[in-house]
Amino acid sequence: MEITKLLLAANSDYSSMWNYRKNAFLHLKTLKNEDEMKSMFDNELQFIESCLRNNPKSYGCWHHRCFVMLHMMKPNWERELQLCDLFLQFDERNFHCWDYRRFVTNHSNVPHEKEIEVTNKIIASNFSNYSSWHYRSKLLPQVYPDPTDSKRIEEKKLLEELELVQNAFFTDPNDQSAWFYHRWLLGRGDKEQYIVSLIVNRSPPSVFCCLRKPVKMFNGTLSVDDTTQTVDWTSSMSERYSHLWFCKLEDGFKKGQQHTVSCEVESSKLSCCLEENCQKATVCLPINREMFQDHTSQAKLSVLEDELNSCNELNDLEPGNKWVMLTLVLLMRAVSPKQHSEKISTMLDALTEIDSQRKRYYLDLRSKYAIEDCIVETNLNENRLNISGMKLTQICHLELVPTLTHLNISHNCLQNLTVPFANLFCLEVLEANDNKITNISGLKDVPNLKSINLDSNDISDVKQFEYLKTCRCLEKLSIRSNPVCESEKQFPTTFLLHFQ
């Protein structure tokens, strides 16, 4: 014990030494009486404290402290809280200490109100402190919960918080932590899970289910004519998160009979009717704006408009501040994408200039908005989507349109097709010509894809085409004007044969 003590005093990050001590304590606990253990634990706490004074950011120390506190008969949480106060006074951004503080307050039932007060004080002395804002975002929903969403806060408090954080970013618009908190306030929690579409095949009897949020494991309840089925959901993305899930039905469907198939997950349920003489049935949720306003739409519109106004004021005072502009973009998008579409676009353009390091992020954001607008505006009944010539840098939201048969993404600025196109299991024709695509790994396992146009792209590695081997229906591939074409030697003859 003494040796580990010396070693740890020298280097408190030595975690196996802490573990050794841990085991020693567990062993001693079986041998010694309560008083002896108490004094040993007290000494240990003192020792840890002395280590922390040397190295206040040692994982091992804080961790070991948790261990000791949990094994003490009568832990003095009050003192631990004071210790946290002390260390936070010394370094208000020590997140180890913030974590430990949460640990202590959880175990000692410190009222959350009191802890909010603590964050008030620390923020007042220096608001550039992500940890305290973050802590606040964890505490507030517990004290002032939003009646409809336990992870959010009630409106009155929300307004107060917005005012507080507004003070911060008006004082210093370059302070990230305030902007992050602002975004948390205006955002909503996790997107709700729901089923976007359901596709039923009569033969072989199977169901495709497309989800809003990708999951690693899907256990939606499937019922046929109100009888729950035991099914095994699989996805095309083995081991990875997937939007699209597939299952076979053991019993199958009766020939020439109508069936109602429904799938249920969390609070969402979607039903699909397989008509008597149909081989296949599809049902999709109608696509609307709300689906995309994922950052900010839950807060009341008037709040958003107020925020938009003050950010506009700030933008006038502080032209060219990226945080202000980005927030403006998000707010405009949340309030009225249509009305502000032009301003959003100019602002994003400006942002790519001002904050060139994050150019890519802004371009992707713009692509996302463009795709959303297009999806909302297109009549999807024809299962065709044309998002060509929009300077897109990324493709997203494919999970919302699983029934597409034709997709045109040509004449954009795409550099790769890595998002899983497998979700588009009805897709037959993909036009991706005139981009800068180098990588087409996302085109794996697209079951019904018959024709791909990849003319005028940047594909230089012949191995990219290996991915297409998994598209079983592929009939036509056009790859004119790609670097790969220039050296024919690269094309193994066997490979070409496959496509004939």
Next chain:
Amino acid sequence: MAAQRATNNAAQGKICQFKLVLLGESAVGKSSLVLRFVKGQFHEYQESTIGAAFLTQTVCLQDTTVKFEIWDTAGQERYHSLAPMYYRGAQAAIVVYDITNQDTFARAKTWVRELQRQASPNIVIALAGNKADLANKRMVDHEEAAAYSEENGLLFMETSAKTAMHVNEIFLAIAEKLPKNEGGTNRPRPEVDITQSNPPGGSKGCCSSH
């Protein structure tokens, strides 16, 4: 080095630091007492006090380590010109007189009175009858001084910086008597250590930092 210190820190329990001042007439042996205590040395022809802001010495009690910050008069008492700042915030004082000189005992009493009024209310005061090795020239009765100390709640010892008699003991006795709770005083604490920029709780400057 740092490791060892940290270990001891933990092993020794708490460390309390105290300011201790020496008072008394010139040439009663104030500096000699300190020198004996801090270094264990004695010089027959001791120069007047010169040179250090204060000296430090540590005393170990059972569960506490007491670190004395010992302030010498720096000769300012010579023309009766000691600045009151000297004993400001002192938690302990040794008032020294020379047992061979009755006047110095009278002066010591004045000092005790002064401390009782001027210094912090819970100051620990010790009276040291120094030069106890010169007992044959004694002019101040041990009993008289002891009685006076008793009356005034002082620690009392006759000491000899020359023979080291009761030198460590008097410091130890003080260390034991000092209250050890969190620094030992209830006087207002300074907020700022000016040698340390941006102290605990310091919000950063106006504009420059984030």
Next chain:
Amino acid sequence: MEEPLPEEFDIILIGTGLTESVLSGAFSRIGKSVLHIDQNKFYGGNWASFNIKDFDEFIASGGIVEINRKEFDPVALVTEDETFIPVSSQRQLIKEGSLICNLRKNKVTTASPKDVEQNQVPSPKPTSDNDDTTGSQEDQSLPTKIPDNSAPKPNAETIETNESLPIAEVTEDDNKSCGENVGDNDAETKTEEPPFPVAMKDEVKQTYKFPSFDEFYDQWRRFNVDLAPKVMFSRGKLVELLIQSNVSRYLEFRNVSRTLTLLSGQDYLQPVPCSRADVFSSKFVTVIEKRILMRVLTLCANYEAHPEEYEEFEDRLFLEFLCSKRLSEKAQQFILHSIAMVKETSTTIEGLKATKKFLQSLGRYGNSAFLWPMYGVGELPQAFSRLSAVFGGTFCLRRNAVGLVLNTESGKCTAIIDSQGQKIKCKHLIVDESNVPDSYRCEFASSVSRAVYVTDKSVLASDKEHVSLITLPPDGSRGSVRVIEAGPQCCVCPSKYHLVHALLSSAPNNDNQVCNPREKFKEVEQILFAGHADAEVPQGGDAESTDDAKPHILWSSYFDMMEDGVTRDALPSNLYVARGPGMELGFDKTMGEARELFERICPDDEFLPRAPDPEEIVFDDEGYNTESNGARVEESPEDGAGADYVDDAEDLREVEDGDDAPGQVDHVTRIDQSQNVFIDFAKFKNLNEFYKSCQDDGFDC
């Protein structure tokens, strides 16, 4: 009874004000022999801090001290080739002093006015012991006589009390009361000052909330009232010097934690948002104002880098510049009066410089630009004096020079003749303004009016105790007023009280608009305070007015401090006159002057090099290890950072065994040779000699 002083010094300083004390420390530090004397029984001269009793006494005396001067003929001590220049009269630097205590004698408040007056007759002496005063503990043979009550008191023209004045009782072993005299003053007060009636109604309630006179004066020692309150810029010259010289060891500080101001048209104080954190939390400015304020402050903090932002205003007013930045009027006032603290007529460059200075200091030690020395500004001269003493300087209070001795031929000052009739030679002589020989004196250049108040609470309630700097912008006929408020945590007053200093400068001959300092502060009092404690004693039901939130004046004093009446051109080349505290808010001028004088006298020496920490002073038998200039002593071999506690038990035993210390039983004292500090005092003399030999060459300049 006292030992005679040595007969010759390199430097003699007369007066222990801050400038002289800094110099004293600086000269001793480099090994000069220094004699530092002061006619007062306390340190600090016009920079001193007093307990309330000594303050009363000081104001009553007008700052004039009766020195116990030996009878002798100074001219007899002067040789043929020398000229004697008398410093005959001590110059009166404090004028128009007055004191008012508004507290009643007893806790029982139902007494009729007559009873009260009778009560005060056997005026209780807060402590009847002698040698009470801070600096005079040693002083029994030289009681400083307060002018007799019946004798004329030319300086303290209006000593008023509504109750009683303790001054009269200060004379030692004298329990005689001065009740009648005080009663007279009291009567005067009544006629002159109807707003502060002494008369008490019979219906005065038991809910009397103010301390009694006795309760107040019982705590007299716990006050530290400054004559020259100032705040330290965190990056000002003084702070740098304290750190550089290690004198900071003797001192303790608190932050001046808030800046308050009064906006024109308003009648309440509000906090000025100075720092980023202040701006963020301020509830008095809109978010838009916050943004603009922050932008302007950020610009000012680094204005040189952005000439385009202010160039066109370079020759125009700072106010115009601020205006051009879209600052609201409120924010302009904040910056002008409370951050830059410049006049409305200041130029843009002056304003920018001042703002930058403020901002540079901000945040060095917490959310504040200023520090306040605990126990008051009077600690500062004491700290530098101690440094001087530690390095061998000789200090002697209650002594001054009756005259200087000039070498007739060279015109240089070669010696002083002190009040004990001793002729002491010197190479350089530094005196404060009150000790300038008559022949070099002229009219005073200016004066500062000061008021000190003891109140029952802070001017602006808060959940924690603050040291506040309050700037009242000029308004109409009233000039700009600066106020410093400190509380018990600064050890300047007992708990439940606050100490408030107010100061305004007055032009030398202001055509006597208002010359009584007390009158000058009337308006300020109306802004800050609810009135005098007595005036407030409820007479009807209107005590619950809004004023109730404001503090009451329990005790107050007013005085003018005179500045600079010296014809410097005529001085002998080795006589230097140090200026007094002046009007400056901080210490930069004073520190600048000290450094300048030092460099004139010792141009080749370092000004206050760092004094070694105790941990660094190591003496071994080979000698004292120093660097060549003695600036820094070699660190102890093991760990210079000072690992001062005991390593382990084994070492202890070793020391115990080897030491001759007898009778160690229960506990062990550890005397650790390597880690603790010790000085071989016998050798130190050599060090001083060593210093001397190093410095003698460049000395006579």
